[in-house]
Amino acid sequence: MVAIEDYGEFETAWCPGCGNHSILKAVKQALTGLDLKPHESIFVSGIGQAAKSPHYLKTNVFNGLHGRALAAATGIRLANPGANIIVQSGDGCNYGEGGNHFLAAIRRNVNVTLLAHDNQIYGLTKGQASPTTTQGHATKAQPRGNPSNPFNPVAVAVAMKANFVARGFSGMIDHLADLIKQAARHPGFSLVDIMQPCVSFNKVNTFAWYKERCYEPEAHDPHDWSQAMNLAVQWGEKIPVGVIFKGDRPTFEDQLPHPTGDLLYHNKVNRGKLKEIMNSYA
Amino acid sequence: MRKELNILIGGEAGQGLVTVGELLTKALVRSGYSVHVTQSYMSRIRGGHNTFCVRTATGDVHGPDKGIDILVALNQETIEIHQDDVLKDGLILKDKEISLDKQGLVDIPFKDIAPSTLFENVVGLGFLSAIIGLAQEMPEGCIKSVFGAKKPEVVQKNLDVLSKAYDNASQLGLEEFKLDKPENKPGLMMTANDAIVLGAMSAGANFCSYYPMTPSTGIPMSLNAKGAAMGIVVEQAEDEIAAINMAVAASYAGATAMTATSGGGFALMCEGVSLAGMTETPIVIVVGQRPGPATGLPTRTEQADLNLVLYSGHGEFPRAIFAPSGPEQAFDLTRKAFDLAERSQGPVFILTDQYMADSYRRVDPLDIDASQETAKPLDSCPDPQSYERYAITENGVSPRLVPTLGEYLVVADSDEHYPDGHITEDLKVRVKMMDKRLKKEDILRSEIAVPEYWGPETPEDLVVCWGSTLGPALEAMQKHKKGTMGVLHFSQVWPLEKEHFQDKLLSASRVVFVESNAGGQLARLITSLVKPAESAFILRYDGLPMDARYILDRL
Numbered sequence: 046m047v048a049i050e051d052y053g054e055f056e057t058a059w060c061p062g063c064g065n066h067s068i069l070k071a072v073k074q075a076l077t078g079l080d081l082k083p084h085e086s087i088f089v090s091g092i093g094q095a096a097k098s099p100h101y102l103k104t105n106v107f108n109g110l111h112g113r114a115l116a117a118a119t120g121i122r123l124a125n126p127g128a129n130i131i132v133q134s135g136d137g138c139n140y141g142e143g144g145n146h147f148l149a150a151i152r153r154n155v156n157v158t159l160l161a162h163d164n165q166i167y168g169l170t171k172g173q174a175s176p177t178t179t180q181g182h183a184t185k186a187q188p189r190g191n192p193s194n195p196f197n198p199v200a201v202a203v204a205m206k207a208n209f210v211a212r213g214f215s216g217m218i219d220h221l222a223d224l225i226k227q228a229a230r231h232p233g234f235s236l237v238d239i240m241q242p243c244v245s246f247n248k249v250n251t252f253a254w255y256k257e258r259c260y261e262p263e264a265h266d267p268h269d270w271s272q273a274m275n276l277a278v279q280w281g282e283k284i285p286v287g288v289i290f291k292g293d294r295p296t297f298e299d300q301l302p303h304p305t306g307d308l309l310y311h312n313k314v315n316r317g318k319l320k321e322i323m324n325s326y327a
Numbered sequence: 328m329r330k331e332l333n334i335l336i337g338g339e340a341g342q343g344l345v346t347v348g349e350l351l352t353k354a355l356v357r358s359g360y361s362v363h364v365t366q367s368y369m370s371r372i373r374g375g376h377n378t379f380c381v382r383t384a385t386g387d388v389h390g391p392d393k394g395i396d397i398l399v400a401l402n403q404e405t406i407e408i409h410q411d412d413v414l415k416d417g418l419i420l421k422d423k424e425i426s427l428d429k430q431g432l433v434d435i436p437f438k439d440i441a442p443s444t445l446f447e448n449v450v451g452l453g454f455l456s457a458i459i460g461l462a463q464e465m466p467e468g469c470i471k472s473v474f475g476a477k478k479p480e481v482v483q484k485n486l487d488v489l490s491k492a493y494d495n496a497s498q499l500g501l502e503e504f505k506l507d508k509p510e511n512k513p514g515l516m517m518t519a520n521d522a523i524v525l526g527a528m529s530a531g532a533n534f535c536s537y538y539p540m541t542p543s544t545g546i547p548m549s550l551n552a553k554g555a556a557m558g559i560v561v562e563q564a565e566d567e568i569a570a571i572n573m574a575v576a577a578s579y580a581g582a583t584a585m586t587a588t589s590g591g592g593f594a595l596m597c598e599g600v601s602l603a604g605m606t607e608t609p610i611v612i613v614v615g616q617r618p619g620p621a622t623g624l625p626t627r628t629e630q631a632d633l634n635l636v637l638y639s640g641h642g643e644f645p646r647a648i649f650a651p652s653g654p655e656q657a658f659d660l661t662r663k664a665f666d667l668a669e670r671s672q673g674p675v676f677i678l679t680d681q682y683m684a685d686s687y688r689r690v691d692p693l694d695i696d697a698s699q700e701t702a703k704p705l706d707s708c709p710d711p712q713s714y715e716r717y718a719i720t721e722n723g724v725s726p727r728l729v730p731t732l733g734e735y736l737v738v739a740d741s742d743e744h745y746p747d748g749h750i751t752e753d754l755k756v757r758v759k760m761m762d763k764r765l766k767k768e769d770i771l772r773s774e775i776a777v778p779e780y781w782g783p784e785t786p787e788d789l790v791v792c793w794g795s796t797l798g799p800a801l802e803a804m805q806k807h808k809k810g811t812m813g814v815l816h817f818s819q820v821w822p823l824e825k826e827h828f829q830d831k832l833l834s835a836s837r838v839v840f841v842e843s844n845a846g847g848q849l850a851r852l853i854t855s856l857v858k859p860a861e862s863a864f865i866l867r868y869d870g871l872p873m874d875a876r877y878i879l880d881r882l
Contacts, residue, residue, distance in 0.1 A: 084734050087580070092741075100749050105730035106738040107579050108750070110602050113572040116564070120573030123560050124534060124580035128731045149565035302555045310581030310704065310729050312533045312558045319528055320695050322553045326515040327357065 047077045053103040059094060064215035064241025064252075068162060069101055071215075072133075074222035076104075079129070079229055086129040089118040091143065093169045095135035095162035112142025115150040118157045119297075124309045126298055129229055130157040137167050140176040140196050147198070151207045153297040154233040160225065161198060161236065162215075164243040165250050172246035182249055198238050200277040203290045206270070208233030210277070210290040214259045215241035216252060217286065227288060233296045240284070258284040267291040328507045331384040332459060333392050336451070337409055338401025339374050343448030347399070348379030349687070350452050350473060354465040355383050356516040356689045359509035363798070364687040365391040365872060370541075370625045376404055381687075383459075385507045389805075390798035391874045397458070397504060399451055400425060418504060420454055433458075433499060440495065446488045453492020460505030463493050514689040519679050519795075520545040522654035523613060525693060526661025527585055528554055530701040532611070534582035536562045536573040538592055541625055542684035543615035546587040567592040571599030571612070578608045579739050581704055581729035583665060587613040590632045591622060597639040600674050604644030606739040607717065607725070607764065609668035609675075611661070616680040618870050627870030628682035630794055631844035636676050637821055637852075643761070645768035648676040648821040649776065652797035653683065654690045656818055660776065662701060667774055669702035671767045672727060678820065680843065682872035683795040704729050711735035715746040719759060723766030768822060775819055777827045782813025788882060789835030789859075793817040793849050795872070796841055802875035803882070812882070820849055825856040838862045839882065843873050 052073045059065045076086065088099035092111035099106040105128075109117045118132045132139075139147055139161045150157070166184070167173040173186035176196040183190045202210040209231040213221040221239065228235035240259070242252040262285045266272060273290035334351070338344045345366070352362050363382040369375035382388055395413045400406045400421040410427065413419055421427070423434035435454050437447045449470070456466045466489055474482045517525075523546055527535075537547040551561040560582070564570035570586050578584040588596060593614045603610045614636055618629040636648055647667055651657040661677060668675040704727045708714050714735035718725045725746075730737040738748025743760060745751050782789075782804055790812060792800045797816045804812045815831055817823075832838055838859035840850035845868040854862065865881045867873050 082734070084731060084736055087730050089576070097750065100738075100740075103736060105736050106740070106748065107576055107606075108738075108740040108742065109572060109576065109606075110598055110741055113568065113599075113602075116569035116572035117576035117579075119562070119569075120534070120536065120575070120577035120582075120584070121580040123562060123573070124577040124582035124584075125731060128580075145565050146569055149569065301560065308581050308729065308732070309533045309558075309560065309577070309583075310706075310732070312531075314529060314531050315557050316529075316696055318557055319525070322528070323515065323525055323693060323695050325553070326517045326521060326690075327513070 047080050047082055049073050049077050051083055051103065052076060055101040057101050058097060060245050062244040063094070064164060064243070065095060065098060065162060067215040067218050068160070068221065068239055068241060069098055071218045071221040071225060072098070072102065072160070074218070075225035075229065078222065078226050081129055086131060087121055087125070089114050089121060089130065089132045091134040091138035093135040093138050095133060096138060098133045112138050113146065114138065115143055115146040115159065119150060119153065119155050122155050122157055122298060126306055131229065132157055132159045134161065135168070136161060136163040136165065136177045137175045140198055144176070151202055151205045151234050154208055154294050156232055156234070156296045156298060158225070158228045158235040158237065161238045162241055163198070163238050164241045164247055166243045166247040168243050168246055179249065197278065197280070198236065199289055200274070202236045203270070203273045203277040206292045206294060207236055207290070208292045208294055209235035209288070210273070211237045211288045212286050213237050213239045214255055214286050215239055216256055217259065220286070224288065231291065233292070233294060258282065259286045261285070261287050328505055329396070330386070330507055331382070331388070332396045332504065332506060333380065333382045333394060334397045334399065334455065335378055335380045335395045335409060336399040336401070337376065337378045337405030340368065340371060340377050341374070342401045344377060344379050344401055347448045347451045347455070348381060350466060350469045351455055352381050352687050353469040353473070353516050354456055354461050355381070357468065357513050358461060358465050359511045359513050360385060360506065361388045361511060361689045362516070362687060363388045363390060364685070365682065366685040368626050376408060383506070386510045389802040391872055393874065393876055397455070399455060401451070416503070418501070420451070433501070436495065440491045441488055442484065446485065449485050449488045450492045453489045454496045457493045457496035458499070458501050458504050463490070511689065514691055516687050517654050517690055518545070518685060518687055519651060519654050519657040519683040521549065522657040522690070522693070523661045523677065524549045524553065525695070526658040527611070527665065528557065528559070529695055529697055530662045530665035531583045531703065532585050532665060533559050534574060534577045534584040535559070535586060536564045536570040536577070537587050538564050538567045538570050540589045540592040542617060542681040543587040543589050543613055545684065546613055567595035568599065571596040572602070575599055575603050575606065575608050575610050578610050579606065579730070583703070585611040585613065587615070589615045589617050590619050590635060593632065593635065593639070601640030601642055601644070602741050603674040604640055604642065604646070604764070605741050607672040608739065609672055611664045611668050611675050611677065613677045613679065615684050616678060618868065624870045626681065628680045628872050629843050629868060629870065630680055630796070631846070631848065631868070633678065633820060633848040636678060644673060644764055645671060645771055646674050646676065646821065647671070647771045647819065648678055649818060650678045650794035650820050651818055652795060652816060654688050658693050660818060662697060663776070666701035667771065669704070670724070671770045672724060673767065678794060680795050706732065708733055708735045716748045717744060717746045717760065717763070719746055719763055722770065723763045724770070772822050772824060775822065775824055775827065778815050778817045780813060780815050780831055783811060785834050786813030787811035787836045788813070789831060789838045790814045790841050790878065791838055791850070791853065792841040793820055796843060799873040799875050799878060800841055803878040806875055806879060817849060820852070823852060823856060828853070829857040832857045832859045835859065836861065839865055841865045841873065841878055843867050
């Protein structure tokens, strides 16, 4: 049996009260709940406060470049069909700099789980608007109010029939841990968009703001795409949390011409075959 | 009888001129002749003026040449553009509907022989092969192997057309264009891109992510077509940024990874190059150069991305850059690139160009069995609990393990990190890590593919060139009247050790840098290490490949 302690305790670089602390707890709970040993997972992240999360876990880590975590995770998945791959990064990283990779990952349906820490603000660079910042929200960089319409990752993922789409809240740790567990178990691309407060730079979408609005819809069938779409666009006085959509598109890896089921590392050069290929140039 | 022929086939894109050219080249190579193909095409799929030029010889042939022995005109425009390049004793083959009043013309009754326009290119192939004296079974065999995958009746129809063309051509009584017996054995016909693919596969490459861009697309395309059966994963990424990040991360996860692109695509990849440098992840990057800046001349050739590749990526980290002269060297250096990338745990580049990517050559069978295996990550760890991905070692190389294979943890980071891979802002650790990473350049410096020299002991004019310009430089040397010219070729352009070339540079009366760019990019690197007494430049940047006459005219 795997215990929470197996994942270690680290000093973090996060502000007291930051939603990241709770998300880290939920991740540890999910990993132990899945009975995964530390070396069986690979955590992939980009840049930002959220992207530091994997450093506070005993696990394999590829902490790459800003916005590129999903591209990196795709490469890792193609090289390693068996690992539990979790991508962890913020709204700026995944939906801004990495927007193209987000769309491509859903289209490909690579079997990875994306935990998007969504605090609707840039924390590491001290408070500029992010792709999910509400229109009109005034920030240091957008003092007259953010002029852009916010990106709705959950609605986009449902619209594109991502295999698993959920919305969580850092203030609901057990609920979030359960979502992460379900997402990791579900084959194909899984998104858990996690609402979290930024105590330093987002004075609008606070812990209390989210707490007031989050609710678990009753009798929602995540296999019903139209219902899912309705929930995905619900945002304002009430914000639904939980599993929004579940799909069953075949995974990208299963559609490769030669799914090996083994690490590419074990692939040996077939000299006989290679000679045949060379002779085809005669 | 001829020892050498320069055959230019011209027409619109979509007329099948590449098929004729490739079949003819294959037939020549299978017969034992040397070939050198220069393809010129426009950035469009149909129409425009394209050429496929085959220079063939009974002995070796080094580069392209001006002056056409046989011009095959598939349209009127070809005649208009190229008729003045046809030599006095040359020949023009054209459709009888194409009008021109000139000596040395042969009308090919394309329409009379071909059952439909689809077969007109085989008519051209038949006439051409017959006139230069290839036994009919040579083009026949090529048709069978190239069209073999199609229906048998398609192959038979083509063979019938070929046979009719041979009969027609034999009635012309043209004897003076027949080639002498070849000096070599039958060989393989391939481009440098093909050789890179074979070199990569023989080095164990099993992952390639890319975004399509001329002239490198052929590499992932044929890795995909030919390598799938060997379990090689090829992924068309959403952009070049994704392509390099995927490849670096796949390498972290144990794959032997590469990517291929051109200057514009590589500009986007630079951030990922830096990632490979910081995370100490092996990756081989092929950059097929074409003229810039920006989109430049997308289908032409140049050697102007050396600086981009040399200085790509922010921060400082070691790298090696190879610049093969043709297919044979491309094969060997690709194998070496993979080995060196793994042993130095970082990025290694192969710089080619459009000219070389599209230029078919005759090649002797390659050493596919290559006795020496290329390096791979470790498969086990004596003490998993204390494993550190970036452990400080004497030569700077830390043990590289594959995540999830054992109970150790592999932590890789783009941020500055401790030996265990976790991030730090400890500035003393920073210095230690920088020193460790930079130390790996010693490995690269000890493995340099040294520049090769041809020519007299102390040349008057020492031509210094790199990559694809070797062939034209060697031919210029052979044609040089006084015989006082020498050629020094760099197949590796970084790192450089002056001990490898300073004697040659200092003993020559004059050093002439020959490069397909406007800035003399290699010259600047070389002269920063060794200053020759007198130097000159022959630079070409009109999008066309370097050739011997271009060099001799300016020497």
